[in-house]
Amino acid sequence: MADQQSTFKCERCGAEYQPRRNLDGTIGKTKHRVCSVECGRSVYCKKAYAKRGHRPVRIARSCAHCERSFIATQSTNTYCSTSCQEAARRIRANECPEKKEARRARDARRRALKRASTVERIEPIKVFERDGWICHLCGIKTLKSKRGMLHPRAPELEHIIALADGGTHTWGNVACACSSCNRAKGARSFGQLGLGFAA
Structure with missing residues (x-):
């Protein structure tokens, strides 16, 4: 049977406190030593270090x-x-463009997993090379050097049928688009390539 006293004294700061009680009003079998989480961390960490023979790292x-x-x-x-x-x-990511592109592809796949039923591993650079770095909406050549920048002709990976409309994150449903067309298109779906959207 646990001690039913109403107040306890904290081992660290010496403050008196009332422990949490069960629904029936009993305190429970826990040994009450500290008044808060902060005091608990201080007391129990010091005891753990002392038990293992370590001292806190500074x-x-x-x-x-x-x-x-x-x-x-x-x-x-x-x-x-x-x-x-x-x-x-x-800085490390900028020094290694391959890792930066791999992280972008991973993040795009993670976002697609939340919305699309079918998801494939897609490398944006290969999609851009497949499409000749040409925007499939307006037909203008995007600038390879502006990849990842806020520039109207920066190449971006675009879903032909938007994920919001049930599109898939597959090689057949992605294409190269310039930043201005991709922003103007938004989450709308057109369903085919080369529609001359921005013309």
């Missing part, structure tokens, strides 16, 4: 991105913040 390091000094709380931390980590990841 290493003075220089950030691998901005070179600012910071205190690392894990031995694997090399960045001072998540923003520096994301900035370094973007």
